[in-house]
Amino acid sequence: MARIAVVAGDGIGPEVVAQALKVLDAVLPGVEATQYDLGAARYHRTGEVLPDSVLTELAGHDAILLGAVGDPTVPPGVLERGLLLKLRFAFDQYVNLRPSRLWPGVPGPLATVKPGEVDLVVVREGTEGLYAGAGGSLHRDTPAEVATEESLNTRHGVERVIRDAFARAGRRERRKVTLVHKTNVLTHAGSLWARAFAAVAAEHPDVATEYQHVDAAAMFLVTQPQRYDVVVTDNLFGDILTDIAAAVTGGIGLAASGCINPTGAYPSMFEPVHGSAPDIAGKGVADPVAAVLSAALLLDQLGHADAAARVTGAVAAELAARTPGVALRTDEVGDRLAAQAVA
Amino acid sequence: MARIAVVAGDGIGPEVVAQALKVLDAVLPGVEATQYDLGAARYHRTGEVLPDSVLTELAGHDAILLGAVGDPTVPPGVLERGLLLKLRFAFDQYVNLRPSRLWPGVPGPLATVKPGEVDLVVVREGTEGLYAGAGGSLHRDTPAEVATEESLNTRHGVERVIRDAFARAGRRERRKVTLVHKTNVLTHAGSLWARAFAAVAAEHPDVATEYQHVDAAAMFLVTQPQRYDVVVTDNLFGDILTDIAAAVTGGIGLAASGCINPTGAYPSMFEPVHGSAPDIAGKGVADPVAAVLSAALLLDQLGHADAAARVTGAVAAELAARTPGVALRTDEVGDRLAAQAVA
Ligand SMILES: CC(C)[C@H](C(=O)O)[C@@H](O)C(=O)O
Ligand SMILES: CC(C)[C@H](C(=O)O)[C@@H](O)C(=O)O
Numbered sequence: 001m002a003r004i005a006v007v008a009g010d011g012i013g014p015e016v017v018a019q020a021l022k023v024l025d026a027v028l029p030g031v032e033a034t035q036y037d038l039g040a041a042r043y044h045r046t047g048e049v050l051p052d053s054v055l056t057e058l059a060g061h062d063a064i065l066l067g068a069v070g071d072p073t074v075p076p077g078v079l080e081r082g083l084l085l086k087l088r089f090a091f092d093q094y095v096n097l098r099p100s101r102l103w104p105g106v107p108g109p110l111a112t113v114k115p116g117e118v119d120l121v122v123v124r125e126g127t128e129g130l131y132a133g134a135g136g137s138l139h140r141d142t143p144a145e146v147a148t149e150e151s152l153n154t155r156h157g158v159e160r161v162i163r164d165a166f167a168r169a170g171r172r173e174r175r176k177v178t179l180v181h182k183t184n185v186l187t188h189a190g191s192l193w194a195r196a197f198a199a200v201a202a203e204h205p206d207v208a209t210e211y212q213h214v215d216a217a218a219m220f221l222v223t224q225p226q227r228y229d230v231v232v233t234d235n236l237f238g239d240i241l242t243d244i245a246a247a248v249t250g251g252i253g254l255a256a257s258g259c260i261n262p263t264g265a266y267p268s269m270f271e272p273v274h275g276s277a278p279d280i281a282g283k284g285v286a287d288p289v290a291a292v293l294s295a296a297l298l299l300d301q302l303g304h305a306d307a308a309a310r311v312t313g314a315v316a317a318e319l320a321a322r323t324p325g326v327a328l329r330t331d332e333v334g335d336r337l338a339a340q341a342v343a
Numbered sequence: 344m345a346r347i348a349v350v351a352g353d354g355i356g357p358e359v360v361a362q363a364l365k366v367l368d369a370v371l372p373g374v375e376a377t378q379y380d381l382g383a384a385r386y387h388r389t390g391e392v393l394p395d396s397v398l399t400e401l402a403g404h405d406a407i408l409l410g411a412v413g414d415p416t417v418p419p420g421v422l423e424r425g426l427l428l429k430l431r432f433a434f435d436q437y438v439n440l441r442p443s444r445l446w447p448g449v450p451g452p453l454a455t456v457k458p459g460e461v462d463l464v465v466v467r468e469g470t471e472g473l474y475a476g477a478g479g480s481l482h483r484d485t486p487a488e489v490a491t492e493e494s495l496n497t498r499h500g501v502e503r504v505i506r507d508a509f510a511r512a513g514r515r516e517r518r519k520v521t522l523v524h525k526t527n528v529l530t531h532a533g534s535l536w537a538r539a540f541a542a543v544a545a546e547h548p549d550v551a552t553e554y555q556h557v558d559a560a561a562m563f564l565v566t567q568p569q570r571y572d573v574v575v576t577d578n579l580f581g582d583i584l585t586d587i588a589a590a591v592t593g594g595i596g597l598a599a600s601g602c603i604n605p606t607g608a609y610p611s612m613f614e615p616v617h618g619s620a621p622d623i624a625g626k627g628v629a630d631p632v633a634a635v636l637s638a639a640l641l642l643d644q645l646g647h648a649d650a651a652a653r654v655t656g657a658v659a660a661e662l663a664a665r666t667p668g669v670a671l672r673t674d675e676v677g678d679r680l681a682a683q684a685v686a
Contacts, residue, residue, distance in 0.1 A: 222590035247565035
């Protein structure tokens, strides 16, 4: 039986995670969920971000389901570096998976795109690049201050995530992978990415490929998001592009993500892309769909593709039945999704 | 009299630059334009990208007007690093200015935004960050390859571009500056930017300020571009965000830019954001509006604010009179704009 570590976190995190667990339990009865108290609340109470003992306990689970962590009073970087990125790096979650679909029933911002037309997935590298934490500064707080941030890229790290992207594309209908980088300016890292991409592409003659600079991709995600199938890219580019992809498909309120270690050596982590949304926390009005879709990614990763498809289908039905602008109740949505997923 | 160096370049570059010069000449009779042959064509013919002698000659002008350089057969980085970035760095063009307006008459991709509602300018840092060219690689073409790219940021470089952004905001109606960075991950550079921003903001109590992470800004540029007035940001973030801003205001086909050295110690350079578009080159159908708007930025920088306003007004009239989908003739548009600008 699947053993899930749950980090409900702050703000609306606990509210939406409760619905995701409700749905998980419906499609996979007996799933074992253990709650871990991490995030802004714990940090304020105890000063702790991620004690080693907790990291060790988390490592013993099949997967982690996270709600949202943070509030505006925590200094920038504390929870990001100390908790979220710490987990991605400690558990070698090198595939940061972010699907974007324009679901029927969801009003997207683009006049030019019809529901159902956008169905892409960004495979964002999760353990390298500018997220390596290799930076520093000199002469801080003087006119001579200099600050650096270093993007570290290895053939090992780049090739494995590109392989994952091609494997995913091979299982999809359009079988296309777009590499996004900035090879004309970041010539060293760009060349490494381009050569690794070409090598893996040569092993997959059945998958179509293209390359785009990150600025062009950002533009085309707005003007022609339909053109993308699988996008593979660097950690920071992926951070930006996935938020654009979310924006053109109805907002980060609906976006799910997985930080995946495909080897299974460590647990993968699944979380809605939205934050803790302190302004609406505790009111029972947060949309749990992104958390529930994250649970579907979790199911898929643990080998329960059927259950994942049932959850995704329930979400599709829920969204198609919604009237834009009508307020929702978090727990009612959860109830409907759980019922629909086993109907 | 203004002495302009003209780098018409490749593809549609010469066609659109000819119209920009036509308009410049109409509003500022006697402007002296000297053509320089640089770009893909010269590179293919002679192997030269930017001879030192040409760099010295360019330095003797009041401004540079560039069309577009490049074609698909030049290896990535050659013209970018050797020509475009070379000029930005050699001439210390630390303000990379990119205005975006949704002009009445231009069909934007967003269902939620009305013409006239978007009027923002991105002040992108132009001489630092990941564009510094500080990268390298080891064990190339082996499984042990590692490649780095280093973002270099100085208080000097960051503060001066932030000052420029606040000065511009002070001359605009809404007087608001948004700093965009990624302080929660790029903690060293992010902190430098945030502290320099706070220091300059304290000197401008009349200018409203806000901060956004780059991923959030990318999203809000799609969902609420109306909210921005002046955006100041890092070189690479600016590269990406300005293409999004262009996309939501009708495409890079209409986007102008200036690489500005506000001290006047070296010439500033003005260019349309679109590329050389080899597919339509030589057909006389390229839209010269972005080149003409770049000429307006040039006029403004050289102190001819009135002439700049007349050119911008002519563009507004031209765009308002267009029927979307109807083909245009490059030279006819140039004729109309030149006539309208002096009407
Ligand atoms: C919170 C932050 C560290 C994180 C990131 O930059 O990866 C977030 O933006 C995301 O996309 O998951
Ligand atoms: C061509 C390239 C070097 C350049 C950049 O990245 O700055 C371009 O994308 C731009 O935005 O002017």
